[in-house]
Every structure is written in structure tokens, then in C-alpha cells.
Amino acid sequence: MKDRQKFWEERYAGKDYLFGTEPNDFLVTQTDRLIPGARVLAVADGEGRNGVWLAEQGLNVLSVDLSNNALAKARALAADRGVSIQTLQADLINWNWPVAAFDLVVTFFIHSDSREQQILLNAMYQALKPDGVLIFEAYGKAHADNEFGGPDDPDRLYSSALLRQSLDRAEILLLQEKTVIRRGGRFPGKPAAVVRLVARRPQRQ
Numbered sequence: 001m002k003d004r005q006k007f008w009e010e011r012y013a014g015k016d017y018l019f020g021t022e023p024n025d026f027l028v029t030q031t032d033r034l035i036p037g038a039r040v041l042a043v044a045d046g047e048g049r050n051g052v053w054l055a056e057q058g059l060n061v062l063s064v065d066l067s068n069n070a071l072a073k074a075r076a077l078a079a080d081r082g083v084s085i086q087t088l089q090a091d092l093i094n095w096n097w098p099v100a101a102f103d104l105v106v107t108f109f110i111h112s113d114s115r116e117q118q119i120l121l122n123a124m125y126q127a128l129k130p131d132g133v134l135i136f137e138a139y140g141k142a143h144a145d146n147e148f149g150g151p152d153d154p155d156r157l158y159s160s161a162l163l164r165q166s167l168d169r170a171e172i173l174l175l176q177e178k179t180v181i182r183r184g185g186r187f188p189g190k191p192a193a194v195v196r197l198v199a200r201r202p203q204r205q
């Protein structure tokens, strides 16, 4: 098992849901974009709080993550909520990504170095069908030195410039860097400096 996977398997080894079982706040603001029956890829979905919520909205979810422990919890959460999701363990940096296969790709707080960020963003974009939409949120550069969560290495934080550059063929529908107060997760009530993006793959590409 590679170090990266070992790190996450250990973090998810306990019974509790590390990041809670409620969906990401930003995702919930995007409800208008969720079409029942749409095929969605939940990238680095962890314990499934977002993938399971999307399944509850009637979407057809494939939830991919590095950690088997997390995905087992995601399946348990789905069963508890009376929905089903497909799960797949993979390292998304080396994954054989499907192309033009999903109506929606969502990802929340996957942090790699800037080289891998570009690989991931490009792969997520390619995974979209024409007209498909990517919804993304992660810690931004302004989160450096924040004691409440996020990576220690500033190269693992995102900038809107990198998103724009990596998604230069996309139609950017929303791109913002802002500080939000978290409702749930590990640090409720604490600030997080995030980058949020909604982008569409145009019809002709």
C-alpha cells in the first residue's frame, strides 16, 4: 500500500465520520444543476457525504476514493439512507479516467501538489460529457497558516489562476475565492478560505 493510501486508510479507520454525514454547503447551493438520473462522478468522495446526498437527489453516482475504509463507510451511509451508490477504490492520479462519460463531476477538498492539481483538473474536465458540469471546492492559497484543517504545504492549496489555466477550454460559470464559516465537518463555526468553481464543458470540443 502506498504512503498516500496508508495515510487516508488510517485517518478513516475509526467508526465516526471524519467529515460528517451532511453534504458540502457549496454543493447544496447548486441544487438547480442536479438533474435526476444524471450520471455523476464523485471524485475523492471519502465517506460519501456528498455522493450519498446526490444519490438521494435521484442522481446515478460513482464514488471514487483512495481509501477502502472510507468507501465502506460511504456504502453504509447509502444503505442507511435507503439509496445506492457505486464505489471504486483508485488512486486518481494514476486512474484510467473515463472520457466524456459523466453529466456532472463533483469534488471537494482533494489536495495534491500543483503538478497533480493540473492532472486532476484536466482529467475531471475530460470526464465530462459535452454540456457536463464540474463543481469544485477546496482550500485556497489564503488558507495557508489557518490552524483549522487543510494541508501544511502551501503548494497543495489551490489558486483561481491555476483553475483558470487548467480549465482553459471550459466555460467558467462561477469562480470565487472567499472565506466561509463552516457549518459542519471537523471545525464547525471556524473560517475556511476556499476556492469554488462551477464550469461547463462546451458542446463543441
Ligand SMILES: C[S@@+](CC[C@H](N)C(=O)[O-])C[C@H]1O[C@@H](n2cnc3c(N)ncnc32)[C@H](O)[C@@H]1O
Pocket (backbone or CB within 6 Å): 004, 008, 019, 024, 043, 044, 045, 046, 047, 048, 049, 050, 064, 065, 066, 067, 070, 090, 091, 092, 093, 107, 108, 109, 110, 111
Ligand atoms: C479532505 S478529504 C475530503 C473527502 C470528501 N470529499 C469530503 O468532502 O468529505 C480528501 C479525500 O481525498 C482522497 N484522496 C486524496 N488523494 C487521493 C488520490 N490520489 N486518489 C483518490 N482519492 C484521494 C482521500 O482519501 C480523502 O477521502
